Amino acid sequence: MAKIELNFRGMTCPMPIMKISIAVKKGAPGDVFEAVCDDAGFEADVKAWCKETGNELRGITKSGKDIAVTIVRK
Amino acid sequence: MEQSELVRKVEELGERLAVLEKKKSNLTMVLLSGDFDRVMAAFIMANGALAMNKEVTMFVTFWGLDAIKKSTISTSGKTFLEKMVLWMRPKGPGELPTSKMNFAGIGPKLFRYMMGKKNIESLPSLIAMSLELGLRIIACQMSMDVMGIKKEDLIDDVEIGGVAAFLGASYESNTTLFI
Numbered sequence: 001m002a003k004i005e006l007n008f009r010g011m012t013c014p015m016p017i018m019k020i021s022i023a024v025k026k027g028a029p030g031d032v033f034e035a036v037c038d039d040a041g042f043e044a045d046v047k048a049w050c051k052e053t054g055n056e057l058r059g060i061t062k063s064g065k066d067i068a069v070t071i072v073r074k
Numbered sequence: 075m076e077q078s079e080l081v082r083k084v085e086e087l088g089e090r091l092a093v094l095e096k097k098k099s100n101l102t103m104v105l106l107s108g109d110f111d112r113v114m115a116a117f118i119m120a121n122g123a124l125a126m127n128k129e130v131t132m133f134v135t136f137w138g139l140d141a142i143k144k145s146t147i148s149t150s151g152k153t154f155l156e157k158m159v160l161w162m163r164p165k166g167p168g169e170l171p172t173s174k175m176n177f178a179g180i181g182p183k184l185f186r187y188m189m190g191k192k193n194i195e196s197l198p199s200l201i202a203m204s205l206e207l208g209l210r211i212i213a214c215q216m217s218m219d220v221m222g223i224k225k226e227d228l229i230d231d232v233e234i235g236g237v238a239a240f241l242g243a244s245y246e247s248n249t250t251l252f253i
Contacts, residue, residue, distance in 0.1 A: 012194045014121045018203065021125035052099075052126045 108137030156222030
């Protein structure tokens with residue numbers, strides 16, 4: 001089970017979701033993805049993406065503009 | 075009921091459910107507009123749905139064809155009227171006008187500059203990305219005939235089709251958008 005860190009700072013819709021999708025597809029079940037993005041729409045997008053694709057959203061933390069999420073691939 | 079029969083029934087229902095669920099979540103779009111802002115919206119949604127592992131079909135008709143033209147499109151072999159139409163229309167995603175504040179072509183340049191400054195993905199790159207992720211583009215044969223556009227005038231990887239091809243995709247989707 002690998003841990004993959006992703007930095008999406010400076011990216012705007014739809015790129016963070018595209019990059020998450022590509023990264024998670026490349027990974028294996030159980031892999032943990034830690035992504036950080038400073039786009040305000042990222043939180044809602046990640047929630048919807050995880051719900052729709054069936055991947056687990058393990059946590060969201062915010063500090064300043066940064067939104068950090070932890071996703072576990074199913 | 076025999077247990078083996080029950081198992082078989084459950085398996086069959088599982089398969090049917092999988093088909094229904096797959097149908098439920100596909101996205102089909104009609105892209106009639108060739109306005110930069112509308113085409114941007116269409117390709118952002120196409121990319122988003124592809125990122126959510128959906129099958130996405132875009133039926134491109136009328137002015138929408140401007141967005142999938144090759145920039146190298148040539149007028150040779152076309153009739154006088156077809157040439158006139160071609161001269162007056164944008165050649166590919168890099169030349170599309172905006173629906174508002176076009177200001178004879180200055181508006182789109184301004185918007186592209188502002189969007190670039192904010193690191194927003196460009197339209198040609200959104201189009202390329204969606205095709206790479208499996209977007210199915212169907213170009214409307216009838217509109218192409220009207221304007222004298224040939225398959226080789228359009229970007230590679232597009233199919234040619236008519237209303238039934240669009241409807242076929244739409245019936246297998248739960249979301250159909252007209253842009």
